[in-house]
Amino acid sequence: MFSLTAHGAAEEVGRSAFVLDFGEKFLLDYGIKLNPESVDYPLEINEHVKAVILSHAHLDHSGLLPYFYKKSECLSFMTQPTLDISDVLWKDSIKIAEFEGMAPKYNKAEIERTHRYNFVAPYKKELHLTKEVSLEFFDAGHILGSALTKLTFNDKSFLYTGDYKLEETRLHKGCDMSVGKVDYVMIESTYGDRIHPNRKDVEKRFCESVQETINSGGWAIVPVLAVGRSQEVLDVLSNYHIDADIYLDGMGKQMAEIYIKHSDLIKDPKQLKRALNDAIWVKGQSGRKKALKKPCIIVTTSGMMKGGPVVGYLEKLINDPRSKIHLTSYQAEGTPGRMLMDEGKVPFGKDGSIIKPLCKYEKFEFSAHPSQEEMLKSLKAWDPKKVFLVHGDKKVMPVFKKKIESTLGIETVVLQMGKKIEFD
Template sequence: MEVRFLGGAREIGRSAILVDDSLLLDYGMSGGNPPTYPPDVDPDAAVVSHGHLDHAGMVPALLKGTRRPPVHWTAATRDLTYLLAEDTLSIQGDRFDQPFTRAEIGAIGEVSVTHAYGEPFKAAGYEVTLYDAGHIPGSAHVLVDDGATRLFYTGDFNTEAQRLVEPSRDRPAADAVIVESTYADVTRPSRASIEESFVRAVSETIHRGGTVVVPAFAIGRTQEMMLLCEANDLECYVDGMGIRVTERLRHAPESLRDPAAFRRASGHARFVTGRDGQRRRIADQNTVIVTTAGMLAGGPAMTYVPAVAGNPTNLIAMTGYQVEGTPGRDLLDTGSAEIDGRRMPVSARVEQFDFSAHADRDGLLELLESYPGATILVNHGDQCERFAAALRESGYGAGAPARGEVVSL
C-alpha cells in the first residue's frame, strides 16, 4: 500500500491523502487569506472523514466535467459539506478564483454514498469502515483494508466528551496509523474548567454593561456554545452559517450526544436573520453574540467585531484554533486585525478559551497506546516532526511525511 500526502502534511489545512493513486481520504482547503488548495486529483473513490472546511471543503472540485467518483461519508458529513460548499462560494465572492462551481456542488447528490459507523463497505476495491471520531456530528475515523495492510486514518478526533457529541472510543486493529497532531504540544485543562472560565468571563462582562462577541466555527463550535449558554442561562444571539448548520442538525438527532438538550438550546438562542443595521443594534446590548467566522475571515463577525472593538468593557471570546495568517491569529498576537480590508486596533478585551474539539497531547497518546507496533504517520499539525520525534523516543515507529511525499506500507 502506497500513501501519498497531498495536503495536511506538516500543516493544518487542505487535508488530502491518496492511497495507491486510487482511494482519496479527505479533500479540503485551508482557511487562510487567500485560501490554499491541494493539487487536482482524479481518484476512483473518496472517503471524507468529517464536514469541516480543511477536510471536506474541496469535495465539489472532484466532480469537474464528467468526473463522478463515489464519495463515501456519514449522512451528517454529507449534509454539512453541502453547506460548506455553498458558503464558500458566497463568502469568497469575487475576492478569489472560485475552486468549483454551483453545478459541481449539485453533482454531489449523484456520487454520495452514506454509511453508518461500524458497517464495512467497498470503495475503490478496499474494505473501508467508519468509526465515531468524537470531533463534530458525523465525524469519523477511517479504516482502510486491502487484504494485506490495515491503515487507520484518524481524521480529527477528540477523546474527551463535549456537550454536542460523544468522545472517540473505537480502536480497530491496524498496521499503520495516520494521526492528526493539531494539539500535540498542548495539555489542556478539563472541559469543565474551561467552561467555568468562559461562563465567569462572560457573566462579568455582561454585569459590567459590556457585550460579548464569540467568533465560532459554524459547524460544531457554534452549537457547543449554544448548549453552554442555555445550560448557564446566558442570553445569546446566533448569527451566520451556524444557524443553517443548527437547523440541519436538528433533523439528525442520531449524530448528537443529547438531542433533548440540543432542542432546548435551539429554542433558547435568538437567531439573527436581519442585516447590518440589526446587527449593530444587537452589538449595543449586554448580551452574548455567537457568530461566524471563527477566525474572523468573513461572515457577520465583520460587523460585530468593529462594533465592539473600541470599548474595553466588551469582550471578544475566541473559542477555536486560529491558523497563522488569519485575522483571528493576528488579533490574538498583536491586539489588532485586518477587518474588511483595513487594519483595526481593538481596545475590547480579547481572550482565548480552548474549546477545541481535537484531542490534546494526552488524548493523542491515549489513542496511540492501542497501536504499539504500528507504523505511525503524523500529520495535520504545526509541530508534526517534533511530535514524531517524541514518539520515536517512546518506542514508536513514527515519522512525519512532507507534503507530496509517498510512504510505502
Template sequence: MKMKFRFLGGADTVGKMGLTMENGDETYLVEYGMAPTKPPEYPLMAPRIKHAFLTHSHLDHCGMIPAVCGRDRCELFSTPLTAEVGEIMMHDSLKIAKAENYPLPYTTGDIERTMKAVVPFTFGDTIELNGFDTKLHSAGHVPGATMFEFIGETSTVYTGDIHTVRTRLVDAARPVDCENLFIEGTYGGRYHPDRKQVEADFVEKVKEVVDRGGTALIPSFAVGRTQEIMILLKDLGFDMWVDGMGRSVTRLYSEYPEYLLNARDLKAARRKFSEVRTANMRKEARRADVIVTTGGMLDGGPALNYIRSLKDDPANAILLVGYQAEDTNGRMLMETGLLKLDDEPVKINCELQKFDFSAHADHKQIVDFVRACDPTNVVIMHSETREMFLEDLADYNVILPSLDEPFVLDV
C-alpha cells in the first residue's frame, strides 16, 4: 500500500509542525502547530480532514489543531493527558492573540469542538482505521507524549519530539522496529552534557544563591520543565514558590500518574512548593528562596514581574533551564545582558546562568535510536541542521523533505 506524505510545516525548521498522509480518498493529519513568535507563524492550510493525530501538547505541535478540528469536526487521536494540557495551551494562545491584537487563528468554539472530538487512547493501545492499525508508544519527551506506529503492509513510526534518556519526570523512549521512520532532528550536530552532572551543578547553584541571601528565579516552560525542576528541588528545604500556567499543568499531571516516572515524587514536590494564586501571594513569593515560574523564554508570564524586583541585587540569580529561541527576550538576555521590560531594554545586574535540561534527544542519541529501529527509510524533520545526520546515517535511505513537496512511501 502506498501513502503520500506532505509537510505543511516543520519539515526543515523547528516548530509549526504539520504532516498530511493521503491514502486513496482519505487524508489524515499528524500534528498541526504554530511558532509562538511575534506575531505567530502558522503552517500551510490543511485540507479537509476526517482523522487527526496529536503527539503532545507543546504549541509547535498542537497550537493550530482547533483550526482543523473545529472546522472539519474530525476525530483527534491522542492520550487524554495530551488533550487536556493541549486545551490549556490553546486557550492561552487565544488569550495572547487578543492581548497583542493578532488575528485570531480560531475561536473558543473551535477549541470546544476539538475537545469533543478527542478519541483518547494510551501507550500500547491499537486502533484500526481504514485498512491500517495505529499503535501508541511513549516518546519520553513530556508526560503523555506519543510516538505513533502506523501498521499496514509494513510499519511506519512517527516520533514527534522524543528523548531517549530517563528524566525525573518520564522514562526514555524505546526503539520500535519499522520500515519507515519519521524522526525529529532538533539537535542535529549538537550534544547534551551528562544529565546527572547538569542536575548536580544546578542544585549546587541554587544552594549557593540561597546561602548568600539571594533568590533563585527559575523561568520554566509550563509543560514538563516546571514539574521536572520542582521534583529536582523538592528535598532542599527552602522557601519555594511556583507561579504561572505550570501550576495548572502540574495538577493535571497529578491526575494521570500512569504517564509519570514516579507520581509520588511529583506529589511530594507539590507539598514543598507554595502556589501563587493572588497578587498578595506574588508579593510574598518575591521574598522566597526559590521561584519557579513561566515564561521559559522570558517573553511573558509572571517571570518578568519577578525580574523587575530582583534584577538589581547581585545576590539574586536568574537560572535559565530551557532553550532560548532566536528573537526572544531570553536569547537577548543571554547575548547582551539586557532584557526588554515594558518594551525598553534594561540592564540585568543579578547573576545569569543557563543549564541544559533539554527534553529532546541530541545528535548521537538520535543516531543510536535510528540504528536500533533499523528502518529502510529515515525521514528527518523538525530540524534546521538535518544535513548533519547524513554521514552517520549513510547506511539508510535518508529523506530530507521540503515544505509542501509530496513524496510517496510503501506503508
C-alpha cells in the first residue's frame, strides 16, 4: 500500500508540498504561497523523509527548502538550472522579508546548508534513491530546468508533473513525452477548466499592440515575472523587429544570465542570446531616466505590478494616455494587476490611494501551463490507472476531475490539505 499526503497546493495554487510514501517517504516540492499582504506556508513535515525532489524553481515549489534544511539531513534532487534559479530567489526572499519588516524563515547559512545536501540530477538519467526506488527527470517545458518527476518502485511507477507545458512556446519545445506509460499521475490543474487561445495569435496581437503604442508616441510597459516570462517576452519582441529600444529591468536580468548559461536546454539558444543581448539592461536610476527620455519598450518586474522597478516607471507613465501596460502573466487576487483588469483602477503613490489610470492596459494570455485539452492529451499518453489532482483553484478541481473521468475513464482523486490518500 502506498500513500500520498498534500501539505499544500491542495485545492489552491501555491505552496506545493507533497509526501509520497512509496516504500519509503519522499517530499515532492516545498514551496510557499505569496499573497498580496502575507505568505502562506505548507504544513510542517514531521515525518522522516528519505529525499526531497524539486520540480522547478518557482517559489511556490521551491521557496521553503532552506527552512527544511534547518534540521534535515536527507539529500535533495533537482536540475542544475533549478538550483541556480532557486538560489537567487532564496537570497532575494531574505531581502524582501527584511525590507517588509518580517522575520525571514531562513538565513544565508541555511541556504548554504541546503546546497551541501543537494544532488544535481540531469534529465533522462535514472538515479537510484534507495535499493528499490529510482528517480528520473524529464524536461517539463514550463521554465528553464523544470522537470517531470518519475519515481519507480519495483514495477510500479508514479509521475509528478510539477508545472508543465505540453505545447511548444518560444523558449521550450514542450514537455518530453518519452516518459511513456505510468501507473499513477499527480498532475497540476491550474487551467483544468480552460482552453488557451492560440499562442502564435497571442504573440502577434501583443507585438502589434506594442508597435501601436510606440507609433502613437507612448511607452509600452511590459510587467513580467522574472523567471521565464521576461526572457520569453524579449525573444518574442526581438523576433517581431519593432523599431524601438527595448529596456530590461529588475530581476529578469539576473535570470537572463542563468538562461544564457544553460541555453543548451532552450529550443533556439542563438535566437534567445540575440534577443537578450539586443535589449538594454538597465543599470540603476540613471538607466531608468534614460528609458523615460523617449518612447520605448520597458520589460520589467514585477509581473503583477506589486513591487519592483515597474512601480517607478508607472509613477511617470500611468497618466500618459499614449502609453500602455501590457500584462503578460497570471494576476493573483488582490494584486494591482488584477485590480486593474477587474476594476480599471490601481493603488498609486506612497499613500496607496486608488486611481483610475489614463494610460491604456490589456492582458495577454502567455501561459506556461497546459490547457485542459493539453492535459487530457498527456494523460491519455501516460495512461495511468489513477490520477491525483493538485495545484488548482477549488472551483476548477471538480470540473477537471469530471472531465478526466468522463473522457478518459480514469479514476481521479482531488487531494485535500493534510489528508492521507492510500492507493495500491
